Amino acid sequence: MLRPFLVVNAICVSVPVVAEVPKVVTDIAPVHSLVAQVMAGLDVPELIVRPGVSPHTYAMRPSEARALQQADLVVWIGGDLTPWLSKPLETLASGGRQVALLDQEVTQTHPYREFNHEDEHEEVGHEAHDDHDHEGRDPHAWLDPQNARAWLGLLADELAELDPENAALYHENAAAAQLRLDEVSSAVAALVSPMQQVPFVALHDAFQYFEHRYGLTLVGTVSLGDASSPSPARLAELRADIEALGVACAFAEPQFDTALLEAAVEGSEARILVLDPLGAHLDPGPELYNDVLKAMAAGFGACTGS
Known part of the structure; x- marks a missing residue:
């Protein structure tokens, strides 16, 4: 006896293809924080330079090199801060889009300053300056919250172009982050205002953007470069300036020895x-950038007891 065949009609259901969120890689923790705010609710960017390590002379790990290879977008300050990253970007990340924030029209930049100390090139060999030359642009531009505010909008535009499906969310996230940043910046201005008439010195010239934004006055540095060692004559000259100007505070950074200071x-x-412009002791993530600004303000506030 023949059994009847059971005919099953296959129903084809059309499933829309969801575009993948772009893979984003960043250089330093403050930039990573800004990107993370714009990407909130979708994905988390990769961070190359681990907190607590100087970005000027960083050595990438294999996992970080792989992240560059897979990146759809790399956001970095630029070769002025991390010259060692230029070649890996050229060889490993050539297939993705790259945004050097210092090179963007929205970025306000400042040149490095001179403090009338003796010629630094007489103190150290040129090799010490190859990795972090203190001529040209000062790369610490993230310490001006107006730059960060502009970058949030720029990042939203970049991500929206790569991922049109989520364009509205990128722009909503950026707008919300800008509002939070405005509130933090106003609080920072109030906290550091007593410091506006108080001269200070630093290990090296790393805080210029913060100073310009909030009206603070650096009067000298121990050295121009992170790798340079000042001569006894330079130290004597700076010591005389500290005494003559009534300098109240000298600021170091977490990753550097304070012996010279x-x-x-x-x-x-x-x-x-100590001032921490990179968030060395903060957890990487969306909150880090604003926390860096607040910690900077607390550091300056400690100088005046405010």
Whole structure:
């Protein structure tokens, strides 16, 4: 006996193809934080330079090199800050889009400053300056919140172009991040206002953008470059300036030894405090950028007791 065949009609359901969110790689934690805010609710960007390590002389790990190879978009400050990253971007990330923030029209930049100390090139060999030359643009541009505000909008535009399906969310996230940043910047301005008439010195010239935005006055540095060692004559000159100007505070950074700064303020009433422009002790993520600004403000506030 023949059994009847059971005929099953296959029903083809059309399933829309959802575009993948772009893979984004960033250089330093403050830039990573800004990108993370714009990408909130969709994905998390990759971070190359680990917190607590100087970005000027960083050595990439294999996992970070792979992240560059897979990136649809790389967002970095530029070769002025991380010259070692230029070649990997050329060889590993050539297939993706790259945004060097210092090169964007929306970015306000400042040149490096001179503080009338003796010629730094007499103190160290040229090799010490190859990785972080202190001529041309100062790359610490993320410390001006107006730059960060402009970059949030720029990042939203870049991501929306790569991922049109989520364009509205990128722009909503950027607008919300800008509002939060405006509130933080106003609070920072109030906290550092007592510092506006107080001269200070630093290990090296890393805080210029913050100073310009909030009206602060750096009067000297121990050295121009992160790798340079000042001569005894330079230290003596800076020590005289500290005494003559009544400098209240000298600022170091977490990743650098304070011995040279201690030598510069020896015999004066200046206190050594620490400013952290990279968020070395903060957890990477959306909150880090605003937390960096607040920590900077707290550091300057500690100088005046405000």
